[in-house]
Amino acid sequence: MSDAQRLDAAPAEELLAYRARARAWLAQHAPAFSGAARAGLSADEDLALGRAWQRLKSEHGYACITLPRAYGGGGGSELEKIVFGEEELKYDLPTVYFGVSLGMPVPMMLRYATPEVAEKLLPPAICGDDIWCQLFSEPAAGSDLAALRMRATPATRGGVEGWLLNGQKVWTSWAQYASWGIIVARSDPAAPKHAGLTFFYLDMRSPGVEVRQIRKLAGETEINEVFFNDVFVPDSQRMGPVGAGFRVAIETLMIERYSVSDESLSGPAIEKFVCFAQDARINGKPALEDGEVRALVADTLVERQGLRSIHRRALEAIGAGREPGPEGAIRKLLLGRRRQQVGATALDLLGPAGAALTEGLTTVQDFAWSWIDSPGPRIAGGTDEILRNTIAEKVLGLPQDHRPDKGVPFNQPR
Amino acid sequence: MLVMLADQAERLLEDHATWEHLKSLLEAPGSFDRELWAQCAELGWPAAAVAEAQGGLGLGFEALALLNEKLGARTVSLPLTPAAVIADAVARGIGDHPSVTALATGERIGCLAFGELGESGLPRTPTLRFADGMLQGERALVPFAAIADVALCHAAAEDGIGLYLVMLDQPGVTRKATATIDNARAAATLSFDGAHAMRIDGGDGWSACLRAAALASIATAFEQVGGTQSCLALGVEYAKERIVFGQPIGRFQAVKHKLSDIYTELEIARGCAIDALAAAGRESTALPAMAAMARLGGIHAYEFASRETIQIYGGIGVTWEAAPQHHYRRSRALALELGAAPFWRELLVDNIFTLAEAQG
Numbered sequence: 001m002s003d004a005q006r007l008d009a010a011p012a013e014e015l016l017a018y019r020a021r022a023r024a025w026l027a028q029h030a031p032a033f034s035g036a037a038r039a040g041l042s043a044d045e046d047l048a049l050g051r052a053w054q055r056l057k058s059e060h061g062y063a064c065i066t067l068p069r070a071y072g073g074g075g076g077s078e079l080e081k082i083v084f085g086e087e088e089l090k091y092d093l094p095t096v097y098f099g100v101s102l103g104m105p106v107p108m109m110l111r112y113a114t115p116e117v118a119e120k121l122l123p124p125a126i127c128g129d130d131i132w133c134q135l136f137s138e139p140a141a142g143s144d145l146a147a148l149r150m151r152a153t154p155a156t157r158g159g160v161e162g163w164l165l166n167g168q169k170v171w172t173s174w175a176q177y178a179s180w181g182i183i184v185a186r187s188d189p190a191a192p193k194h195a196g197l198t199f200f201y202l203d204m205r206s207p208g209v210e211v212r213q214i215r216k217l218a219g220e221t222e223i224n225e226v227f228f229n230d231v232f233v234p235d236s237q238r239m240g241p242v243g244a245g246f247r248v249a250i251e252t253l254m255i256e257r258y259s260v261s262d263e264s265l266s267g268p269a270i271e272k273f274v275c276f277a278q279d280a281r282i283n284g285k286p287a288l289e290d291g292e293v294r295a296l297v298a299d300t301l302v303e304r305q306g307l308r309s310i311h312r313r314a315l316e317a318i319g320a321g322r323e324p325g326p327e328g329a330i331r332k333l334l335l336g337r338r339r340q341q342v343g344a345t346a347l348d349l350l351g352p353a354g355a356a357l358t359e360g361l362t363t364v365q366d367f368a369w370s371w372i373d374s375p376g377p378r379i380a381g382g383t384d385e386i387l388r389n390t391i392a393e394k395v396l397g398l399p400q401d402h403r404p405d406k407g408v409p410f411n412q413p414r
Numbered sequence: 415m416l417v418m419l420a421d422q423a424e425r426l427l428e429d430h431a432t433w434e435h436l437k438s439l440l441e442a443p444g445s446f447d448r449e450l451w452a453q454c455a456e457l458g459w460p461a462a463a464v465a466e467a468q469g470g471l472g473l474g475f476e477a478l479a480l481l482n483e484k485l486g487a488r489t490v491s492l493p494l495t496p497a498a499v500i501a502d503a504v505a506r507g508i509g510d511h512p513s514v515t516a517l518a519t520g521e522r523i524g525c526l527a528f529g530e531l532g533e534s535g536l537p538r539t540p541t542l543r544f545a546d547g548m549l550q551g552e553r554a555l556v557p558f559a560a561i562a563d564v565a566l567c568h569a570a571a572e573d574g575i576g577l578y579l580v581m582l583d584q585p586g587v588t589r590k591a592t593a594t595i596d597n598a599r600a601a602a603t604l605s606f607d608g609a610h611a612m613r614i615d616g617g618d619g620w621s622a623c624l625r626a627a628a629l630a631s632i633a634t635a636f637e638q639v640g641g642t643q644s645c646l647a648l649g650v651e652y653a654k655e656r657i658v659f660g661q662p663i664g665r666f667q668a669v670k671h672k673l674s675d676i677y678t679e680l681e682i683a684r685g686c687a688i689d690a691l692a693a694a695g696r697e698s699t700a701l702p703a704m705a706a707m708a709r710l711g712g713i714h715a716y717e718f719a720s721r722e723t724i725q726i727y728g729g730i731g732v733t734w735e736a737a738p739q740h741h742y743r744r745s746r747a748l749a750l751e752l753g754a755a756p757f758w759r760e761l762l763v764d765n766i767f768t769l770a771e772a773q774g
Contacts, residue, residue, distance in 0.1 A: 274766055288763075297766065298710060298759040302686055305707045309685030327681040334678065385667070391677055392670035396650050399665045 015079055015319070022062070022084045026091060029056060034091040039360070043221075047177060050094030054128025062088075064102055064126045067110060071118065072126035078258065078318055085260035092364060096222070097131060100173050105132035105182045107255050108248075109201065112239040121180065133178035133204065135169040135226060136249060142171075143386045145184075146193045146246050147405075150228065152185035152200070162234040163187070163200065165208075168227050171380075175211045175224040178204045182252065184245045189411040196410055197245030202233045218373040258314060258324055261331065263304055265377050266363050267339035267370035270300045273346050276367070280349035287349045296345055303334055326395045333387045336378035343371030415473065416480055422457060423484040426450075431488040436740055439491075439598040444560030444591030446600040447491070454492060455520025463498035465505055469515035475629065479636040479691055486640030489740040491598045493558040495633040496524035500566050503577060503626050507614040511579060513564050525562035526630055527553040527604055528623065528752065535757020536627055538620070542569040542606065544576055544613070548586065549606035557751050559602035560591040567604075568623040569611075575619035577626065580611040596747035628705035630752050631712075632694055635687035638712030638748055642680045645719035645741050649673050649726045656728075669726060676719045683708075683715035700772035706762035713755050716745040 031037070033053040038046060057063040058072045065081035067073025074080070088095070106125050109132075110118060124130040141148035150167030165185055175181070181204050188196035204211075208231035213221040240248040263269065274297055280287040287293050310331070314324035346367035347354030356368060363370040378384050392398040430450050439445040454460070462477035464470020471477070478498050485492055497517040504511045516522035528536045531554050542551035549569055559565065565580050582589065586609030589602040615622035650673055653664030663669045690708035693701050720741035724731035731738050749755065762769075 271766070271770060274763075294759060294763045298706075298762050301762060301766065301769070302707045302711045302714070303682055305689055305704075306682030306685030306711060309689045310681060313685075313688075327685075330678045330681055334682075385671070388671040388674040389667065391674040392664075396646070396673055396677060398650065398653060398670050398673065399662055401667065401670075402661065402665060 012319075015083060018080050019083050019087065022087045025060065025062070026087055030088070030091040030093060034093045038092065038094060046094050047097055050097050051128040053093055053095065054098055054126075058127040063128070064106065067107070067122075067126065071110075071122040079315060082258060082260055082315060082318070089260065089262045092362070097174055097177060098128060100134050101125060101130075101132040101178075103256050103259065104134055104252050105180070105201070108182060108239065108252050111255075112248075113201075125180070130179040131174055131177045133172050133175045133181045133226075134252070135172055135175075135181050135183040137171045138168060139170055143383055145249060146197065148184065148186060148197070150183070150185040151189075152187040152198055152233075154187075155232065157232045160234050162232055162237075163198075165200075165202070165228040165231040165233060168225060170214075170223075170225045172211075172224045172226050173222050175204070175226050176213055176221075178211075180204055181226075182239070184249045186410065187242055187245070190409050191243065192407050193405060193410045194246045195243055197249070198242050199239040199245040199248035200233045200237050201239060202231065202237060206231050206233070208232075216373075216376065218369065218376075220373070258318065258328065261335070263307070263335075264342075264364075265332070265335040265339045267343060267374065268346075268364060268367060270297060270304065270342065273297065273300075273342055273367075276346055277349060282349075293345065293349070296342065300338060300342060303338060307331055307334065326391075329387065329391055329395070332377070332381065333384055333391075336374070336384065339370060339377065340374040343367050343374055347371060416477055419459075419462065419473070419477055420480050420484065423454075423459070423481055426453060426457070427484055427488050427490055431490045433737055433740070436489055436598065437734070440740075440743070441597065443593045443597050444600050444602060445597045446558075446561045447598075448561075450490070451492060451520065451523075454494075459492070460494055460497040460520045461518040462494070464501040464514065464518040468501050468505060468510065468518060470501060470518040475633060475691060475694055478633050479687070482633050482636040483640035483643075486637030486744075487644045489598070489641065489644075489744045491557075491600065493523050493525065493562065495630050495637075496526050496558060496562070496566070498633065499526060499626050499630045500524045500564070500579070502629060503566060503622060504579070504614055506625075507577065507616045507622060511612070511614065513579065513581070517564070522563040523558060523561055525556050525558040525565050526626065526752065527556040527559065527565040527567040528627060529554045529556065529750075535753035535760075536568070536623065538575075540568060540570050540575070542567065544569040544571040544578060544611060547610060549578065549580055549609045549611045551606055553604040553606075555592065555594060555601040555750075556604055557599040557601050557747070559589055559604050560600040565604060566626060567611075568619060571613070571619070575623065576613045577615040577619045577622040578611040579614050580606065580609055584609055586610065594747065596743040598744075599747050599751075601747075624702055627752055628702050629694060631705045631709040631758070632687065632690045634748055634752060635683065635690065635708035635712035638716040638745070639680065639684050639687055641741050641744055641748075642676070642683060642712075642715045642719040645716075645723040645738065646673065646676045646680060648737055648741075649676065649719075649723045652723075652727055663726070672722050672726065676715075676722060679711075679715035679718050683711035686711035698772055700765070700769045703762055703765040703769040703772075706758040706765070709752070709758045710755055710762065713745075713749045716741070717749060720745040 061074040065074035065076040066078055069075040125132055138148045152163040152165055155164040182201050184197050184199050186196050187198040208229040210227040211224050214223045215221055277288040277293050282290050310327050314328055317324045361369055363373050393400055458471055459481055461470040462473045463475050466472035501514045504514050517524050530537045568575050568577050586607050588605040591602040594601050653669050654662050656663045686707040690704040693704040723738045727738055730736050
């Protein structure tokens with residue numbers, strides 16, 4: 001039994017004590033990195049603050065809690081990681097830059113990299129100095145990842161065997177800050193689409209890599225398009241066998257067995273909506289007396305309670321060494337739509353004033369920002385439609401959609 | 415012990431509750447399966463959640479929840495919930511009453527009579543009145559009232575609302591079984607004209623009434639979860655088998671996504687029911703609000719699942735012969751008993767800050 005498993009099986013009191021310690025530590029340190037400390041910061045200043053926070057966490061064993069201490073991780077259990085995540089979410093901390101980096105590329109490197117490479121690359125990532133990005137989606141490959149067209153062609157440079165990457169990636173979060181990336185590319189266009197892919201890690205500072213920020217509808221610029229023009233990657237940076245890239249990509253997406261999100265998916269909590277509805281008026285009467293408003297509150301509370309129960313039972317399962325049930329898959333599907341709906345209704349209550357977008361407020365604080373930014377979460381990380389398909393096929397056992405390109409060589413016209 | 419009980423229930427219901435048999439119970443108003451009741455009484459089901467001191471098995475509402483989920487899955491109607499809820503009300507209010515032991519053994523059958531004409535939920539100012547030891551007034555369709563021996567009801571007394579036990583085999587009581595959406599609920603209206611009744615709350619009748627309705631709602635939520643789960647299984651099975659345009663309909667996203675949505679509602683309803691059951695066990699101040707969420711989740715999931723399962727079945731779904739009609743009827747019947755959704759929605763929203771406080 002590994003240390004992590006033993007800690008997972010720790011009695012509830014130990015976990016309670018851990019939570020108390022995490023709470024106290026956060027109460028002591030988090031205020032200097034959150035809330036007022038972030039007000040008015042430029043993007044670069046906020047990132048610098050985030051890096052300082054990440055380093056502090058790393059020094060106290062709260063960065064990458066499940067990863068080995070030797071690399072700057074916490075050497076703790078999955079439950080501890082979840083508990084700390086829940087407590088950390090109570091503060092408005094600049095952690096967003098590290099979500100992808102530490103969530104997927106870094107744990108994958110721990111699995112695939114040689115000890116020498118891991119020793120070199122993981123500590124700077126875990127303490128926040130290096131950010132890793134994940135280069136998966138392309139203009140013609142979103143939900144259908146295996147349709148990607150980025151080419152990887154065998155090549156030798158300066159006596160080193162490797163690959164040349166050519167093509168375009170898109171929706172790459174934080175690529176503008178990334179030092180390293182993981183990427184999946186097509187190494188064999190004559191093979192069926194899932195079989196012709198190969199997975200690599202690469203230095204984002206390599207010649208031929210060009211990052212262009214994408215302006216989202218709500219104005220933020222965390223996503224990018226990344227162009228590759230004869231970018232050389234040594235074969236020693238291949239992760240998994242040639243042609244196994246799709247499997248490694250899926251492994252990457254599955255590596256976080258259980259991730260914590262807040263209960264309103266970065267929108268304001270429902271209690272805030274209720275306070276809002278107490279003050280707002282419809283035909284001179286408090287909006288909270290309106291049936292439609294009350295129905296929305298009730299539906300939201302029911303949904304939240306159901307999700308709380310699912311979360312609690314998932315933690316119990318992990319604690320007992322079991323896999324959490326498949327019902328965790330409904331969380332993002334429900335919360336994405338919910339945030340959009342609550343946001344729109346909150347603005348309804350304000351009437352014309354609801355259209356105001358106040359500079360400097362966040363989606364957690366303000367319904368207008370929450371609403372205008374709410375289409376994104378329904379698409380990122382699996383669209384509502386793909387999530388429904390996944391539930392239907394993987395949980396309920398329904399047949400897969402008709403897929404005319406399955407098993408057909410990728411470069412054959414269809 | 416709970417696992418044994420569940421297995422036993424599964425086996426008995428599988429043998430007994432065939433669709434053909436269940437259809438026969440839908441035919442006439444006030445139908446009740448006395449043979450099955452006798453068998454399950456022998457197995458101790460009505461006693462499961464009744465305290466040992468009251469002649470029960472003392473297995474708690476967890477046992478009732480488990481049994482109700484099995485009943486709901488097969489649309490079997492048995493008055494297990496009234497027995498447990500009446501026993502709880504008696505234990506809290508007056509300690510003991512001879513009828514409770516008879517409810518636990520199954521010799522007597524209980525019913526919960528809270529609804530009145532013209533009121534969607536539990537009337538806060540009931541027209542049913544209590545004076546001089548007797549009840550005067552009416553209760554709208556009460557499940558199991560067609561065959562019950564004792565009813566739990568609230569009524570307006572001089573000093574406010576009281577919670578009462580009333581024997582139904584007395585001259586002051588008239589019951590009238592009526593054809594309903596779901597005849598297997600054995601529903602009847604109850605008229606009291608000088609019926610002797612006993613006050614059983616410890617002084618706060620409305621709180622006692624609300625607790626009884628909350629416990630019954632939580633137990634019923636498990637019936638709704640069981641029903642929803644069965645609808646989902648029926649829908650998935652049919653979607654895999656039924657071929658149109660050269661492929662199973664389960665390959666079309668219109669159908670897949672519908673089934674996925676049923677699964678989602680099911681898991682939310684289950685989550686609310688499980689958490690409300692836990693709240694009942696630890697005497698939480700948030701019990702009414704937690705029960706409201708279990709009730710709303712259960713109503714919503716079961717109704718959505720039952721109507722959309724018929725939609726997946728297509729034409730065959732609207733026939734008497736097909737299975738989904740049982741769930742369609744039952745989902746609506748359960749939604750109306752114990753106060754309809756708007757009542758519980760109001761209670762929940764009124765209590766949102768109590769809830770937030772209790773949950774920390």
